[in-house]
Amino acid sequence: MSTSKSQFIREYQRASKSPWDDNSTILLLADVDEASTSDSIELSFSHYIYMHRDRVGSVLGISISKQLFDDNPD
Secondary structure (H helix, E strand, C coil), X not given: CCCCCCCCEEEXXXXXXXXXXXXXXXXXXXXXXXXXXXXXXXXXXXXXXXXXXXXXXXXXEEEECHHHHHXXXX
């Protein structure tokens, strides 16, 4: 089993700034950095969508980046 941290799931180490009492986020969408030269995926967070979850995994809400929202107002 791998002990490396995931780029896609993040459990908070400090209090969240979100409006929910969330414990973790799951990255649903992010830009892939085209300048990446390694075998791993390098992400750019100019356009992103996160799902916020509580301690038992229930979905509390979704965060969408301002740029993504501005590019897709509908």
